[in-house]
Amino acid sequence: MLHAFEDIVAYATQLLAHAGLDGDKPRVIAERLALADAMGHTTHGLALLAPYLAEIEKGSMSRAGDPEVVVDRPAAIVWDGRRLPGVWLTAKAMELAIERAKVFGTCTIAVRRSHHIACLAAYLPIALEAGMMAVVACSDPAITHVAPYGGKKAVFTPDPVAVGIPTDGDPVLIDISASITTAGRCGRALAAGERLPGLWAIDADGQATDDPSILASEPRGALLPTGGIDHGHKGYALALWIEALTQGLSGWGRADAPIGWSGAVFVQVFDPALFAGADEFRRQTGWLAEACRTSPPIDPARPVRLPGAWALAGIARAKNEGLALQPGIVQSLLPWAEKWGLPPLAD
Amino acid sequence: MLHAFEDIVAYATQLLAHAGLDGDKPRVIAERLALADAMGHTTHGLALLAPYLAEIEKGSMSRAGDPEVVVDRPAAIVWDGRRLPGVWLTAKAMELAIERAKVFGTCTIAVRRSHHIACLAAYLPIALEAGMMAVVACSDPAITHVAPYGGKKAVFTPDPVAVGIPTDGDPVLIDISASITTAGRCGRALAAGERLPGLWAIDADGQATDDPSILASEPRGALLPTGGIDHGHKGYALALWIEALTQGLSGWGRADAPIGWSGAVFVQVFDPALFAGADEFRRQTGWLAEACRTSPPIDPARPVRLPGAWALAGIARAKNEGLALQPGIVQSLLPWAEKWGLPPLAD
Numbered sequence: 001m002l003h004a005f006e007d008i009v010a011y012a013t014q015l016l017a018h019a020g021l022d023g024d025k026p027r028v029i030a031e032r033l034a035l036a037d038a039m040g041h042t043t044h045g046l047a048l049l050a051p052y053l054a055e056i057e058k059g060s061m062s063r064a065g066d067p068e069v070v071v072d073r074p075a076a077i078v079w080d081g082r083r084l085p086g087v088w089l090t091a092k093a094m095e096l097a098i099e100r101a102k103v104f105g106t107c108t109i110a111v112r113r114s115h116h117i118a119c120l121a122a123y124l125p126i127a128l129e130a131g132m133m134a135v136v137a138c139s140d141p142a143i144t145h146v147a148p149y150g151g152k153k154a155v156f157t158p159d160p161v162a163v164g165i166p167t168d169g170d171p172v173l174i175d176i177s178a179s180i181t182t183a184g185r186c187g188r189a190l191a192a193g194e195r196l197p198g199l200w201a202i203d204a205d206g207q208a209t210d211d212p213s214i215l216a217s218e219p220r221g222a223l224l225p226t227g228g229i230d231h232g233h234k235g236y237a238l239a240l241w242i243e244a245l246t247q248g249l250s251g252w253g254r255a256d257a258p259i260g261w262s263g264a265v266f267v268q269v270f271d272p273a274l275f276a277g278a279d280e281f282r283r284q285t286g287w288l289a290e291a292c293r294t295s296p297p298i299d300p301a302r303p304v305r306l307p308g309a310w311a312l313a314g315i316a317r318a319k320n321e322g323l324a325l326q327p328g329i330v331q332s333l334l335p336w337a338e339k340w341g342l343p344p345l346a347d
Numbered sequence: 348m349l350h351a352f353e354d355i356v357a358y359a360t361q362l363l364a365h366a367g368l369d370g371d372k373p374r375v376i377a378e379r380l381a382l383a384d385a386m387g388h389t390t391h392g393l394a395l396l397a398p399y400l401a402e403i404e405k406g407s408m409s410r411a412g413d414p415e416v417v418v419d420r421p422a423a424i425v426w427d428g429r430r431l432p433g434v435w436l437t438a439k440a441m442e443l444a445i446e447r448a449k450v451f452g453t454c455t456i457a458v459r460r461s462h463h464i465a466c467l468a469a470y471l472p473i474a475l476e477a478g479m480m481a482v483v484a485c486s487d488p489a490i491t492h493v494a495p496y497g498g499k500k501a502v503f504t505p506d507p508v509a510v511g512i513p514t515d516g517d518p519v520l521i522d523i524s525a526s527i528t529t530a531g532r533c534g535r536a537l538a539a540g541e542r543l544p545g546l547w548a549i550d551a552d553g554q555a556t557d558d559p560s561i562l563a564s565e566p567r568g569a570l571l572p573t574g575g576i577d578h579g580h581k582g583y584a585l586a587l588w589i590e591a592l593t594q595g596l597s598g599w600g601r602a603d604a605p606i607g608w609s610g611a612v613f614v615q616v617f618d619p620a621l622f623a624g625a626d627e628f629r630r631q632t633g634w635l636a637e638a639c640r641t642s643p644p645i646d647p648a649r650p651v652r653l654p655g656a657w658a659l660a661g662i663a664r665a666k667n668e669g670l671a672l673q674p675g676i677v678q679s680l681l682p683w684a685e686k687w688g689l690p691p692l693a694d
Contacts, residue, residue, distance in 0.1 A: 070623060075422055076452020078623045105423020106455050110622055133591060151642025151651040155635065163584070165591045172591075174584040180574075198577045206645030226581050227527075227573055230545045234573050235581075237510070237521040237654050240635065244480060244512045244519075247631045251623025255634035275457055276417060276425045276598025284594045287602035288502065288587065295498025298553030304498040307584050 001346060002322030009034045011345060012049055015333065018340040019056045021085065022064040029087045036119035038318035039311035041175075042326045043184050044119035050332035052085070052116075060260055061085055061115045067092075070112075070251075075104040078250055079111045086117035086138075086263045094126045094134065097269035101132060105274035110245070111265040112252030116140075121175040121311060123267075124164030128171045131278055133270040137161040138263045139246045141253040145215060146179040147222035149236035152206040154222035158182045159242040164308075166272065168286030173308025178239035179223045186212040186223070200224055242266070348693060349669030355381045358692060359396055362680065365687040366403045368432065369411040376434045383466030385665035386658035388522070389673045390531050391466035397679035399432070399463075407607055408432055408462045414439075417459075417598075422451040425597055426458045433464035433485075433610045441473045441481065444616035448479055452621035457592070458612040459599030461485075468522040468658060470614075471511030475518045478625055480617040484508040485610045486593045488600040492562060493526040494569035496583035499553040501569035505529045506589040511655075513619065515633030520655025525586035526570045533559040533570075547571055589613070 009030045016026035029052070037045030055061040060083065067079035067089060077096070081089045093109040100107035120136045127134030137160065144154040158177040165172040180200040189196055189212035199208040204219035208229045214221030225235025246264035247253025253264055272281030295304045330347040337344050356377045363373035376399070384392030402408040407430065414426035414436060424443070428436045440456040447454035467483045474481035484507065491501040505524040512519040527547040536543055536559035546555040551566035555576045561568030572582025593611035594600025600611055619628030642651045677694040684691050 071452075071621065073452040073621055076617075076621055104451070105418075105420040106453070108453050108617070112623070133595070148639040148642050148651050150644055150646070150649055151639065152645055153642040155638045155642055163588045163591075165587065165595070172587055174588060176581045176584045180578050202645070206643075226578065228577065230575065231527050231573065233654070234523045236639075237523045240512065240519055240639075240654065241510045241521060243635055244510075244628075244632050247635075248480070248512070248619065248628040249617060249622040251627030251631065253631040253634070254638065255630050270423075270455070270596060272595065274418065274420050274423055275596040276459070280598030281591075281595040283602050284598065284600040285591050287600070288590055288594075291502045291601065292495040292498065292583075292587075295495050295500040295502055296553075297497055298499055298549070299497070302497055304495050307580070307587065 002324055003345070005034060005038065005318045005323050008046070008323055008325070012046060014342060015049065015053060015336055015340070018342070019053050020063045021056065025085055025088045028091050029085055032087045032091060032122045033118060034323065035125070035315065036122040037326070038315045038323055039119070039121055040314050041119040041121060046329050047326055048116070048118055049329070050336065053336050055115065055261065067111065075100055075107045077107070077109040079109065081111045081114035081265075083113055083115050083262065086114040086265065089114045090117045090123055090136065090265055090267065091126065093265065093267040094123045094136070094269070097134070097267050098127055098130050098132055101269040101271040101274070106268065106270045108249075109267045110249035111267070112250035114263040114265050116261050117263050117265055120160050120162035121173050121308070124162055124173050125315075127269055128164045128166055131166055131271070131273065133166060133272060134164045135161065135266070135268040137242045137245055137266040139243045139253070140261070140263055141247055141256070142258045142260055142262050145183050145223050146225055146239060147202060148239075149225055149232040152202065152204065152222065154220075156239040156243060158223065159239045161242055165285050166282055167289045168282040169289065170306070170312055171308065172285070172289060172306050173311055175307070177226070178235045178242060179225055180228055180235070181223060183215050183223070186215055190216065199229060349671055350692070352381060352385065352665045352670050355393070355670055355672070359393060361689060362396065362400060362683055362687070365689070366400050367410045368403065372432055372435045375438050376432055379434045379438055379469045380465060381670065382472070382662065383469040384673070385662045385670055386466070386468055387661050388466040388468060393676050394673055395463070395465055396676070397683065400683050402462065402608065414458065422447055422454045424454070424456040426456065428458045428461035428612075430460055430462050430609065433461040433612065436461045437464045437470055437483065437612055437614065438473065440612065440614040441470045441483070441616070444481070444614050445474055445477050445479055448616040448618040448621070453615065453617045455596070456614045457596035458614070459597035461610040461612050463608050464610050464612055467507050467509035468520050468655070471509055471520050472662075474616055475511045475513055478513055478618070478620065480513060480619060480628075481511045482508065482613070482615040484589045484592055484613040486590045486600070487608070487610055488594055488603070489605045489607055489609055492530050492570050493572055493586060494549060495586075496572055496579040499549065499551065499569065501567070503586040503590060505570065506586045508589055512632050513629055514636045515629040516636065517653070517659055518655065519632070519636060519653050520658055522654070524573070525582045525589060526572055527575055527582070528570060530562050530570070533562055537563065546576060
């Protein structure tokens with residue numbers, strides 16, 4: 001069934017408040033998770049709510065207070081996230097970077113010891129609504145899934161990066177990563193008894209494979225960087241770049257051998273109005289977007305689309321018609337609703 | 348034969364000075380082109396000297412003066428390059444961004460109407476020697492070689508991006524692009540009567556091909572974005588990102604339908620010392636570099652290497668033992684040497 005978008009946000013807010021998060025944390029997190037579902041990033045939306053509640057309960061996600069400001073330059077900022085909810089930290093970092101970018105043209109914030117940040121693309125609308133271009137990247141220094149090009153042993157996480165680009169029409173919302181696929185996608189294929197759609201991984205001997213069990217088997221294989229066996233040096237380079245921005249600038253990462261679900265986060269905002277001008281920026285990006293949309297499609301049934309086009313349509317649909325929750329989410333929240341005497345969500 | 352690195356720089360400096368470039372332009376350009384050769388980027392080194400001299404002579408590359416400062420915020424800067432030599436503009440932008448990053452933590456410079464900027468990786472040592480992390484990206488809005496994912500008609504240039512990352516040992520020098528290959532590489536394969544090493548392009552019907560003639564034939568094909576037919580949405584996204592940084596922030600690009608060899612340039616420098624600390628940064632990136640180097644290789648004969656390892660070895664070799672010029676370069680400079688009464692370079 002379809003739920004009113006605001007009802008879902010309100011329900012998730014209640015649960016997070018009952019779990020003990022203070023201030024505006026419950027609402028900010030609920031909004032970003034619901035938005036991720038609306039955008040089609042269903043593995044990184046409300047499916048994370050129950051796991052987050054469990055993390056809060058066991059004390060591995062902090063409940064209260066603000067990040068510690070390590071430095072404030074003021075357009076170069078480092079926070080220690082104190083394992084506060086990463087979704088809230090990232091949304092707050094985006095808001096602060098926007099305010100500072102309005103003054104300095106650009107602002108960069110690196111956050112160490114954040115908890116998990118969910119869907120990167122879900123932060124982009126905050127910047128885009130303010131007319132800003134934004135970059136969000138993260139890595140999880142406690143996890144290794146992706147091998148360097150030519151190597152057998154994983155070193156990196158997929159290291160996603162999302163980029164929001166205003167145009168004179170719909171904005172562009174990029175959400176890519178330094179690896180072809182993710183552990184989550186492998187898990188889904190494994191559960192469904194399917195192969196991966198391509199040779200996106202290597203087994204423990206370094207042989208390219210479409211076997212989604214390589215991260216679950218022993219000895220373990222690894223995911224291939226973007227470009228794969230053919231030109232994976234490009235994804236490998238992107239991973240090094242993103243881990244330097246997230247872990248290097250924040251001064252916290254793999255060298256510290258951290259344990260547990262976590263994140264090193266990079267947020268950067270550009271105010272086009274303080275570069276060559278907002279209209280000039282949108283004139284260029286709008287022209288590019290139109291050139292892409294009108295590039296004749298290889299398959300006439302599949303016109304060239306701009307990154308984010310489906311996500312924007314999904315947001316509009318969720319807000320106008322309502323949001324359908326993924327199977328399992330209502331069930332996953334039942335024990336928490338019961339615990340705090342809340343009615344269950346209708347399924 | 349091997350030439351002393353300094354002799355090559357001095358010779359190229361003389362030619363560029365005779366061509367009429369003022370101030371330090373001849374020496375700055377000569378140094379970066381020679382460095383590109385030393386780093387192994389031989390198509391973007393001294394092979395460009397004769398074409399640059401021709402551009403200067405016909406007046407399509409400006410000889411004198413400074414870029415026009417469009418805005419200076421002061422950590423967000425836009426220059427109008429006035430079609431001055433792009434190599435000089437980019438080196439100067441890098442130097443200025445380093446000075447500003449020392450004060451503000453980071454500095455971003457977008458340059459419009461630059462002339463061609465040659466080898467992006469050759470600017471990274473300027474930042475790395477100062478302990479900085481740097482990003483250089485460019486696009487050429489007069490040229491279309493790369494198709495958006497799913498489209499048949501080219502929209503982008505390869506849109507290279509170079510990233511220099513200090514570590515506690517050798518730095519990492521990334522130099523990748525949003526497409527799998529370049530027009531130059533296709534031209535070399537075509538001249539040698541070879542195929543491309545993979546399905547890196549599409550023909551005019553959108554069929555994936557290893558035929559290097561697709562940009563030279565009529566109707567024209569296109570290069571595939573990084574990720575290719577399998578996952579080229581990633582390279583497509585990278586192209587949109589880089590063209591927004593270069594053309595959007597500088598306010599000049601494809602919407603202006605420019606003509607001639609040119610460049611829109613993005614330079615961004617981070618001073619790790621003003622984020623979480625230079626030592627903390629290098630501790631993280633050094634750990635990562637070591638983890639990559641020691642990832643067991645798929646092919647025991649080919650250990651995992653860090654991006655830039657060959658380039659750094661090439662620089663050391665060129666400075667210690669000398670630099671061998673690519674075939675054809677000495678010949679290409681003969682008419683210019685003759686014109687200005689200079690001795691020819693020994694071949």
